[in-house]
Amino acid sequence: MEAALYGPGGFFVRSAPAEHFRTSVHASPLFAGAIAALLGRLDEALGRPERLDLVDVGAGRGELLIGVLAALPAGVRDRVRPIGVELAPRPGELPATIGWTSAPPTGLAGLLIATEWLDNIPVDIVELDAGFRRRYVETTPDGTETLSAADLSPADAAWLDRWWPLRDAPPGARAEIGAPRDAAWAGAVAAVERGLALAVDYGHFADARPLFGTLTGFRAGRQVPPVPDGSCDLTVSVALDSLGSPALPQREALRLLGVDGRRPPLALASSDPGGYVRALARASAAAELTDPGGLGAQHWVMHWV
Template sequence: MTNDDNRGGPGAPRGWREATEAALYGPDGFYRSPEGPAGHFRTSVHASPLYAAAVARLLCRVDEVLGHPQEIAFVDMGAGRGELTTAVLAALPGDVAARVRAYAVERAERPAGLDPRVTWLPAPPAGVTGLLFANEWLDNVPVDVAEVDADGRARHVLVRDDGTEVLGGPVAGPDAAWLARWWSLDAEPGARAEIGRPRDEAWAAAVASLERGLAVAVDYAHDREARPPFGTLTGFRAGRETAPVPDGSCDITAHVALDACAGAGAALLTQRAALGALGVTGGRPPLSLASEDPAAYVRALTRAGEAAELTAPGGLGDFRWLLQPVGIPASAALLVDVADHEEE
C-alpha cells in the first residue's frame, strides 16, 4: 500500500465507506443489477427451503409472545429479490398468514412478479409489531477501514475505483472512540480494522422501527476478544471470492462486530444453535423408513442433507444470530428456548 494520499491514478482515492456505497447502491451499483445477489453468491435462503420454514416458525413464536395481534409484521431487511419473504409467506400456517403484513426492504427496484401481498420499501416501516429479520444485511452496510502506519497510528484507508489503496488521515472523533471500545488495534504496522459504527447505527435504526416484537440479524461475525488482525474486507463475484474492487462489478462485504450492535437484553448465538432450536437438524432418517416408504426416506434424506449444510461447523452453521427483543421481556420463552440450545 502507498503511504501517502496522492491524487494520481484512476480516480481520486476516497474512504471505503463512500466507495462501497457508490459501488453497491449507486445507479449502476452491484445490488441494482438484474440478477441480484443470488447471481453471485449463495446464502442460507438459497441453500434450502428449511431456512425460510425456520424463520416462519420464529415468526409464529413471536406472534404467540405478542398475544396473536390482529396484524403482525414480517420485515425482511436486505430482501434481495424477495426470496425469503416469499418463502416465509408460503411456509406460514393459514391462521398466521391471514394476519401477516409482509415488508421487503431493499434499495433496488421491486422485482417483476413478486407476490402482491409483499410491500416493497427502501427503508423499514415505522411503528410495526412483529419480526424484523436481517439476513446478511449488516455485512453490506458500508464501513470505513483503518490501518496502522509505520509510526503506530491508526489512519483511514482510502481506495481508488480500481481497488488500489493509499493511507489517508488519522482516525479521530467518533470513529476513534468506536475503535477504542470495540476493536483495539495492535500497534504493529499493517494491522487493520473495519470501523463498524455505521452498522451499529443502521441496526439501532432498524430496531427502533419496531413498536413491539423481535429483531434478528444474521451474519458472519466476530467478537471483541478475537477480532481478525487484518480485517475481513473482501469481494464476491459469480460465486467466488475476489479482491474488493469498488467499481460495481462485485459484492463488497466484511464480517460484522455483532457484539457492538447488541442492545440491552439481546442474545448472541450460532446459526447451528438457533436453527436447532427452531427444529432444523441434520440427523439422518432411520434406515427402517427406506423399506417402509422409500419415497419418504429419500425426501427425509434430502432434508437432512440440506439441514446439515445450514448448520455445518466451518460453514453456514458458523453464522451468528443476534436476537434483540423490543417491548417484550428478554426472558420470554421465545428467547429462553433459543438461547438454551447454544453450544458450550
C-alpha cells in the same frame, strides 16, 4: 464502498444477490420454514394481533418473504403484512400482497429480519502504518489503496478503542470501524414497537478479531478482489459484540426451530424407503444450513421488544 454498492449503477441496485452468492435464504426452503416457525411463536407471544408485520431488510428479490408466506398456516398468513426493504426496484414477479419500500417502516408488531445485510453496511477501514499509527485506508475505484495522512475522527478513535483497539498488532494490521453498522442496527431495532428484530450474518467477537480485517468481494459465486467499481459485492464481517444485542450461532438457532442435519435412522430405509429418501434429503439441506464451517458459522443477533 457506499457508491459501489448503493450508488447509481451500484452492485445491489442492478444485481440480484442470488446471482452472485449463496445465502441461507437461497440454500434451502428449510430456512424460510424456520423463520415461519419463529414468526408463529412471535404471533402467539404477541397475542395474535390483527396485523402481524414481517419486514425483510435487504430483501433481494423477495425470496425469503415468498418462502415464509408459503410455509405459514392460513390462519397466520392471512394476518401477515409482508414488506421487502430494498434499494433495487420492485421485482416484476413479486406477488402483489408483498409491499416494497426503500426504508424500513416503523411501529412494527411482529418480525423484522435482516439476512446478510449488516455485512454490506459501508464502513471505513483503518491500518497501522510503519509508525504504529491508525490511518484510514483510501481506495480508488480501480482498487488502488493508500493510507491517509489525516488523524482519525474522535468518534472513530473512540469506537476502535472500545471494540477493536489493535493493541500489540504489527504494522499492516487492520480494523473495520463498525459504528455505521451499530447505528443501522439500532435503527432497525427502533422500528419494532412489539416483537423481534433479527439479523443473520457472519461476524466475530473481541477475543478473536481477524488481524488483517475481513474485506472481500464476491461475483458470480466466486471470491474476488474487493474492487469498489460496482462490479462485485463488497462484504465486511460484523463485530457482533458492538451491536449490543445477544447473538446465537445459526446452527443452534435453527436446531431450536426444528432444523436438524442428523441422518434419519437407517431402519427407516427398510420400513419406508420413500420416507427415508425424503428425510435424507431434508437432513442434507439442514446440514448445509448448520455446518459450522459454512452457513452454520453465521450468528443470529436478536433484540426482543
